Amino acid sequence: MxxxxxxxxxxxxxxxxxxxxxxxxxxxxxxxxxxxxxxxxxxxxxxxxxxxxxxxxxxxxxxxxxxxxxxxxxxxxxxxxxxxxxxxxxxxxxxxxxxxxxxxxxxxxxxxxxxxxxxxxxxxxxxxxxxxxxxxxxxxASKLFLTFENEKVDELMASFKDNHYKRISNNRINLQNGWTWDWTSVYFKKNIDGFFEEIGNDFSTLRxxxxxxxxxxxxxxxxxxxxxxxxxxxxxxxxxxxxxxxx
Ligand SMILES: C[S@@+](CC[C@H](N)C(=O)[O-])C[C@H]1O[C@@H](n2cnc3c(N)ncnc32)[C@H](O)[C@@H]1O
Missing domain, CATH: 3.40.50.150 (Vaccinia Virus protein VP39)
Incomplete structure (x- = not known):
């Protein structure tokens, strides 16, 4: 994080x-x-x-x-x-x-x-x-971990006012400290040419x-x-x- x-x-x-x-x-x-x-x-x-x-x-x-x-x-x-x-x-x-x-x-x-x-x-x-x-x-955790596969990738689109974002997330089980997983995410924003450009990434362990x-x-x-x-x-x-x- x-x-x-x-x-x-x-x-x-x-x-x-x-x-x-x-x-x-x-x-x-x-x-x-x-x-x-x-x-x-x-x-x-x-x-x-x-x-x-x-x-x-x-x-x-x-x-x-x-x-x-x-x-x-x-x-x-x-x-x-x-x-x-x-x-x-x-x-x-x-x-x-x-x-x-x-x-x-x-x-x-x-x-x-x-x-x-x-x-x-x-x-x-x-x-x-x-x-x-x-x-x-x-x-x-009782609901999440029953359906959590080892690795889960998902894509999210979000628009706020004139800004358009895309996020690609990878969630991977780690179980090091209880019901934890690693969340890696890459963020993109639509540029003036209409293409999603990478603007940053994040890594967190969540519980x-x-x-x-x-x-x-x-x-x-x-x-x-x-x-x-x-x-x-x-x-x-x-x-x-x-x-x-x-x-
Ligand atoms: C998912 S965000 C939620 C923010 C806000 N409550 C909301 O609903 O938009 C998690 C927030 O927790 C803060 N945070 C994480 N660990 C913290 C800590 N140990 N002490 C204080 N704040 C913390 C982060 O900086 C972040 O702003």
């Missing part, structure tokens, strides 16, 4: 607005936040601020955290009234506390090692008020989780699980977890 969120941050910003429906994402979160009377939120892996601008418009107190400055720079333009901070949730600490932390857009997939995930969840716990909530989506695995990680880091709901997203099915800080 890095190029998609650094050199290609603007490409991410444009392509993912055609992959994720951020209005629906916002409505989904808003419903759960309102049901739990949440006023202040920290979003972990806030990316380019597409949820931030909607949450700020809905009057939540908001802080967005992201590992990459390039994503934060776009987020600041996209949601100028929101606050953002650059940092890694595995080491991020601050004294201000929130009613709720959300990890959105499957950002938890990048915490591929048990230690990193435990460190991240412990830090999130410290960022919450007593009884505070953690909500996040995670790719469902899906079973419900039991995440329940254990939450229990080890001071949370109790409140609910798991199925959540539709692009490409693969997700689970949505709601947990409460209990210590």
């Amino acid at each position: 890095s190029k998609l969120y650094t050199n290609l941050a603007n490409v991410y910003h444009e392509i993912y607005q055609t992959l994720f429906n951020y209005d629906e994402e916002f409505e989904f979160y808003d419903e759960h936040l309102k049901a739990n009377k949440i006023e202040s939120i920290i979003e972990i892996g806030c990316g380019t601020g597409n949820l931030a601008k909607r949450l700020i418009t809905a009057n939540y107190q908001y802080l967005g955290l992201d590992l990459f400055q390039e994503m934060i720079d776009i987020a600041r333009q996209n949601a100028p009234k929101a606050q953002f901070v650059n940092g890694d949730i595995r080491s991020f600490k601050q004294t201000k506390k929130f009613d709720c932390a959300i990890i959105t857009g499957r950002s938890i997939s990048y915490l591929t090692e048990n230690k990193g995930l435990i460190d991240g969840l412990k830090n999130i716990n410290q960022l919450l008020n007593i009884g505070g909530l953690l909500m996040f989506d995670a790719i469902d 899906a989780f079973t419900q039991d695995e995440l329940t254990l990680f939450l229990n080890l880091t001071g949370f109790e699980l409140i609910d798991i709901l199925p959540k539709k997203s692009y490409a693969w099915d997700d689970n949505f977890f709601i947990a409460r800080k209990i210590k």
Whole structure:
């Protein structure tokens, strides 16, 4: 990981607005936040601020955290009234506390090692008020790995305003750190002559989780699980977890 969120941050910003429906994402979160009377939120892996601008418009107190400055720079333009901070949730600490932390857009997939995930969840716990909530989506390993062949190649087309993109992805099982796979992707953009020109590539290892695995990680880091709901997203099915800080 890095190029998609650094050199290609603007490409991410444009392509993912055609992959994720951020209005629906916002409505989904808003419903759960309102049901739990949440006023202040920290979003972990806030990316380019597409949820931030909607949450700020809905009057939540908001802080967005992201590992990459390039994503934060776009987020600041996209949601100028929101606050953002650059940092890694595995080491991020601050004294201000929130009613709720959300990890959105499957950002938890990048915490591929048990230690990193435990460190991240412990830090999130410290960022919450007593009884505070953690909500996040995670790719469902039980569904994905039943149909995952050793290697999977796919092509995606996306258009945002006048920009037309193509992405060719290769997903290869690695299973080094749990339900993980290697994702190599090459990005193309249509040039003025109408041809797709290569503009960059990215390599990431991603992790899906079973419900039991995440329940254990939450229990080890001071949370109790409140609910798991199925959540539709692009490409693969997700689970949505709601947990409460209990210590
Ligand atoms: C798939 S993107 C999702 C972005 C945004 N939530 C959205 O829905 O568009 C994953 C984001 O997680 C961020 N990220 C990955 N690892 C992180 C970490 N350890 N700490 C903070 N952010 C991280 C990446 O920089 C990236 O912006």
